[in-house]
Amino acid sequence: xxxxxxxxxxxAEMLGVVGAASIEDLFVDVPAGARLAGxxxxxxxxxxxxxERALGAMAALNxxxxxxxxxxxxxxxxxxxxxSVDHIIQRSEFLTSYTPYQPEISQGTLQTLFExxxxxxxxxxxxxxxxxxxxxxxxxxxxxxxxxRVTRRKGAVLSGGLHPHYAAATHTxxxxxxxxxxxLSAAVDDEAAVVEAIDADTACxxxxxxxxxxxxxxxxxxxxxAHAAGALMVVVxxxxxxxxxxxxxxxxxxxxxxAEGQSIGNGLNFGGPYVGLFAARxxxxxxxxxxxxxxxxxxxxxxxxxLTLSTREQHIRRDKATSNICTNSGLCALAFTIHASLLxxxxxxxxxxxxxxxxxxxxxxxxxxDGVEILTPRMFNEVAVxxxxxxxxxxxxxxxxxxxxxxxxxxxxxxxxxxxxxxxxATEMTTFEDIAALADALCTELAR
Amino acid sequence: MRFxxxxxxxxxxxxxxxxxxxxxxxxxxGDVVFVELPEVGKTVKAGDPLAVVESVKAASDVFAPVxxxxxxxxxxxxxxxxxxxxxxxxxxxxxxxxxxxxGEASGLMDRPSYEAFLATx
Numbered sequence: 131x132x133x134x135x136x137x138x139x140x141x142a143e144m145l146g147v148v149g150a151a152s153i154e155d156l157f158v159d160v161p162a163g164a165r166l167a168g169x170x171x172x173x174x175x176x177x178x179x180x181x182e183r184a185l186g187a188m189a190a191l192n193x194x195x196x197x198x199x200x201x202x203x204x205x206x207x208x209x210x211x212x213x214s215v216d217h218i219i220q221r222s223e224f225l226t227s228y229t230p231y232q233p234e235i236s237q238g239t240l241q242t243l244f245e246x247x248x249x250x251x252x253x254x255x256x257x258x259x260x261x262x263x264x265x266x267x268x269x270x271x272x273x274x275x276x277x278x279r280v281t282r283r284k285g286a287v288l289s290g291g292l293h294p295h296y297a298a299a300t301h302t303x304x305x306x307x308x309x310x311x312x313x314l315s316a317a318v319d320d321e322a323a324v325v326e327a328i329d330a331d332t333a334c335x336x337x338x339x340x341x342x343x344x345x346x347x348x349x350x351x352x353x354x355x356a357h358a359a360g361a362l363m364v365v366v367x368x369x370x371x372x373x374x375x376x377x378x379x380x381x382x383x384x385x386x387x388x389a390e391g392q393s394i395g396n397g398l399n400f401g402g403p404y405v406g407l408f409a410a411r412x413x414x415x416x417x418x419x420x421x422x423x424x425x426x427x428x429x430x431x432x433x434x435x436x437l438t439l440s441t442r443e444q445h446i447r448r449d450k451a452t453s454n455i456c457t458n459s460g461l462c463a464l465a466f467t468i469h470a471s472l473l474x475x476x477x478x479x480x481x482x483x484x485x486x487x488x489x490x491x492x493x494x495x496x497x498x499x500d501g502v503e504i505l506t507p508r509m510f511n512e513v514a515v516x517x518x519x520x521x522x523x524x525x526x527x528x529x530x531x532x533x534x535x536x537x538x539x540x541x542x543x544x545x546x547x548x549x550x551x552x553x554x555x556a557t558e559m560t561t562f563e564d565i566a567a568l569a570d571a572l573c574t575e576l577a578r
Numbered sequence: 579m580r581f582x583x584x585x586x587x588x589x590x591x592x593x594x595x596x597x598x599x600x601x602x603x604x605x606x607x608g609d610v611v612f613v614e615l616p617e618v619g620k621t622v623k624a625g626d627p628l629a630v631v632e633s634v635k636a637a638s639d640v641f642a643p644v645x646x647x648x649x650x651x652x653x654x655x656x657x658x659x660x661x662x663x664x665x666x667x668x669x670x671x672x673x674x675x676x677x678x679x680x681g682e683a684s685g686l687m688d689r690p691s692y693e694a695f696l697a698t699x
Binding site: 282416446447450 | 611612614617630632636637
């Protein structure tokens, strides 16, 4: 496909039609103080070798997660993605295709989206899933907005175990819709506080499982309390591999389940792109945001797939749409689908079991260190520990010696007063040598 | 039966007005797949959005042709929305309203006037 640039004559004609004298006139609303005075100060050009050398030097300032013992989790997880996933998503039919608005030429894309939705519904234990959202945090925000539309109530109770970034994203999106989010104090296990906070104006409670402190809970009691008050329960999962071992959100009474799908098929990617999972009970399908792929039959009676229930979306409903988002995280969703297909149910359960075993070994090693207190009562693969000193300083000291000890809670929520709490995570990528190296380095650091 | 310019019909019986969409509107919309009805007890003035009717190709607002309080909604439409296409001016009714002003409907078009209006579209 050829690129046909504009000529000066084209530009002059367009400016004439809109009534502007020059291109600069189109930027009249940008304050003078925010405008660039001249061209951006970049070197004119350099040869490929010189550019590679310069960019390579910049990249070398970073340290890859896999470069040594690495225990960061808290919303993004280091897992192994088989080479076959990248091999398949790099096929140009997948890599370069756009939104499948024309079903007659997009059955491949639509079929994979339908498979993805089927997997998400199965993993979350709910009836219907969409073709994905941008990430777990915006999926969480969308769930709260959906609960507001369904119940016509203005309040949302956010558990103290919800990832602080998810709470912040939810507050940002919800408050402009008039929804009042009430975030409970950070807590390792706050079932009682969540139940207590439900009132007649609560549209939903939002609980994370495993929560940001790694705690695993049975949410049935919270579901019951929410439903008794006419509210919905939204369950958030940040570590998708946990679906292989824990009771599903649907089984525990969730009305809406959201998750970060990054752990399956997708790398850490410096924080994105990721893929938000979103599923709900069938009765709520018309209030779901995002794209929905459906199964149907064509004019010849053959099975086919189409985008469906489009009247929820903004290109038809405009300001009454269920969301301003009418896209999905297609390539990341595809990577998720491929990896999940390769694992299968048995494989995912096995992977989850392995993660849990490594997590338990990590918790055991940390708990044996003098001065370190395990805060997480029941865990999957992530544990919160209280240190005798500020966690951020400990993490920095250990990083200088090649061990990435985890995420200090103060980095997620500096105002929580939990500066001595460290979140550490183990996955199938964590070796026993890694755990020993962490325990050793931590012992040495705490003895200073 | 009286009609509004937005193709809603009203049938008044005492203080109650039954409201739906005209056969013309139903035909223009195509196959109706979903009707979003208001809550019983909601108060509306003439011209306020009352319901939303969704077909395979569009979602359209249905406006209250007269004012009052929503007394009853046609729940059967959630299972069989196609009734709107089959009997738009009969069993495909949307909402019954307790009128604020029982005479308000007389300001709307009668059937001959409505049909003349349709001919101009």
